[in-house]
Amino acid sequence: MTPSETLAADVASRAAQRLRLAAAPTFAIMALLTATFRGGAMDMLCSAGPLSPLTGMVPMYLLMSAFHAGPWLELVFRGRRATPRLGCRSTP
Numbered sequence: 001m002t003p004s005e006t007l008a009a010d011v012a013s014r015a016a017q018r019l020r021l022a023a024a025p026t027f028a029i030m031a032l033l034t035a036t037f038r039g040g041a042m043d044m045l046c047s048a049g050p051l052s053p054l055t056g057m058v059p060m061y062l063l064m065s066a067f068h069a070g071p072w073l074e075l076v077f078r079g080r081r082a083t084p085r086l087g088c089r090s091t092p
Helices: 003-036 041-046 057-067 070-082
Strands: none
Touching: 003 057, 003 070
8 A cells, every 4th residue: 555545544534433423413403403493394294193202303313313422432431541530549
């Protein structure tokens, strides 16, 4: 592999890692916006049946956000292992 191919692969890998982190907050924002700006023709169409707190777009976006939270949890827990805790002494 040439140096330029290695650099391109590294850039693509970093972009993919950052893109993985974009899904959960995007779905959470969509849930917030949908809950805030309720109403309109789509709500009339989608709410023809009995109303349940588990139906609609807001719960769907929240579930999608939860399912895509894995990369964030991985980042948080990897960061915790990499940094020493305050007040803990390391033994040689």
